[in-house]
């Protein structure tokens with residue numbers, strides 16, 4: 001997504017705008033957005049229904065990340081070897097790579113309901129937000145120099161830069177799509193002014209979120225085989241999604257994010273000009 005950082009006074013206590021992107025812009029354009037929404041509503045309804053299946057599947061996948069390994073997996077120990085790193089392509093540096101540990105997890109059984117499932121409540125909201133509320137992280141200039149992409153130093157704190165681990169951005173986006181499915185609770189999603197200069201089409205945040213989750217799923221291409229097993233009650237061979245997966249340990253990633261959490265806002269309107277060396 002486009003993280004729209006508002007201009008924040010340096011002494012402001014904390015920022016929690018991760019899930020409130022472009023709110024001010026959106027409000028200013030709400031009448032335009034509303035009309036646009038209704039014109040494309042049939043299309044939206046179709047896309048939404050087509051996406052419900054995928055969402056169910058994604059929600060299951062998200063849940064496995066935060067749930068403790070079940071008894072059936074506790075016999076498997078975590079490993080610090082990254083299967084990606086055994087491939088023929090050198091993995092790109094991440095400041096959080098030291099936090100990566102592998103373990104095996106069973107995904108949720110089809111039909112079970114977790115705290116992430118169901119019609120939204122304050123409890124489901126809190127559960128979803130706890131996945132990504134940690135937000136942005138600071139890194140040192142030494143770490144920034146190892147990134148394949150430049151990231152600006154923080155104004156007034158030039159020995160540090162800001163990043164957000166994409167997993168948090170993706171979870172934020174998935175929650176944003178979940179919100180769009182419940183307009184009676186969260187309001188009708190609004191369109192924003194075009195992001196790209198000269199573009200005549202309004203920016204659709206939900207559409208953006210669907211796309212980045214698509215990119216991430218395709219990028220990570222989970223090749224865990226889902227299996228078919230005979231179901232005595234139904235008298236059919238039935239597909240299962242509660243299979244054993246190779247996963248990154250979520251707690252270790254969260255620990256890294258807590259240690260490096262950017263706890264205050266920063267002024268994005270100051271151009272900190274010095275160039276970093278990149279590999």
Ligand SMILES: *[C@@H]1O[C@H](CO)[C@@H](O)[C@H](O)[C@H]1NC(C)=O
Pocket residue numbers: 148149150
């Ligand atoms: C990041 O680096 C890649 C590879 O050089 C480049 O294609 C891409 O445009 C860069 N993105 C940003 C935001 O710098």
